[in-house]
Amino acid sequence: MEIAGYALDLLVVGFPGKSVCHGGMGWSTIALLRGHGRVALIDTGPMGMRKVLIERLRAHGHAPADVTDVLLTHSHHDHTINWVLFPNARIAIGARELAWSLEQPWGETPVPELYMRELASSPRVDRLADGAQALPHLRAHAAPGHTPGHLFFVLEDEDRDVLFVGDAAKTRAELASRRCEATLDSDASAATVERIWSCWSRKPGSIVVPGHDVPLLQRDGRIEYMQRHQAAVKANFGDDPEAFEIIDLTGAISRAGETAR
Known part of the structure; x- marks a missing residue:
């Protein structure tokens, strides 16, 4: 997609x-912006x-x-831990x-303690x-709740925006219900x-990218998936170490009135 x-x-x-x-599981979204x-x-x-x-x-x-810039929505390990891969960012x-x-008790939360301590002392932070x-x-916007200092980022274009909301709204369900779990x-x-x-509704066609779901559009308050979910695991239940079965975690699930994922 070309935008802004x-x-x-x-x-x-x-x-x-x-x-x-x-x-x-921690299967979270990673976005790349070039421009x-x-x-x-x-x-x-x-x-x-x-x-x-x-x-x-x-x-x-x-x-x-x-990579010149790494923008982190919040400090939980499944969103931050790979910042160390990018030596020039x-x-x-x-x-x-x-x-x-930095104030969280070690070993008790999803915060990767050593990684955050290193980041806090890095000249690149x-x-x-x-x-x-x-x-x-x-632009960065305060989005407290899931964690106190969570941010979401809004990429602003003339015709539509893209909102990268991390775990401030992890899934379609949280956006639809206005209720968040694990907060x-x-x-x-x-x-x-x-x-x-409010930000999503300003321009028709604006997109929300949640932390743990596919990108979303909304029309008059009705949320639509922009693509199908994909998730699978390989499992070995037999005697041959190379004989894996692929298990589709989407399970071809569909509900009345919804497009199958």
Whole structure:
């Protein structure tokens, strides 16, 4: 997609699923913006995405050293931990978020303690305030709730905008219901979701990119998926170490009145 002088590509598209037996999945969205002399990422995914992140970046003609800016919506590991892959990038995160993350008890939260400590002392860190111009045509907005210093980013064009909302609204369900789970402050999250809706509704055709779902459009308050969900795992249940079965996690699920994913 071409918008506001950038080429926008989603290197990884998040998935609105949770593990039942093995802790968090952390399958989050990673966006790539190229334009105005920048090669920028919005969020970096969890450690398990390192290989696919590097491969997909290279498929777009770039090595990690080419990345000029990494913008982080919040400090949780599944969005931040790969900032260390980009040796020449400015690493931007909310000032309030970074300060909060350093105060969290080690081993008890999704904050990657050592990574945030290193980021706080890095000469490449850029602490963003509410309303900061993070990149040309890209503005940061305070989005407390999921974490206290969460940000969402709005890429502003004349005809439509793109909102990168991270875990301020992780899924379509949270946007539709105005209710967020896995939040530190439900009331603050509800107010943030209303703020997202206000920005989303300003220009017809504007897009929301959630932290753990496919991109979304809305028409008169009705939310539409822009693409199909994709998620699968390989599993080996037999005696042959190379005999894997592919399990489609979308399960061809459909509900009355919805397009199958």
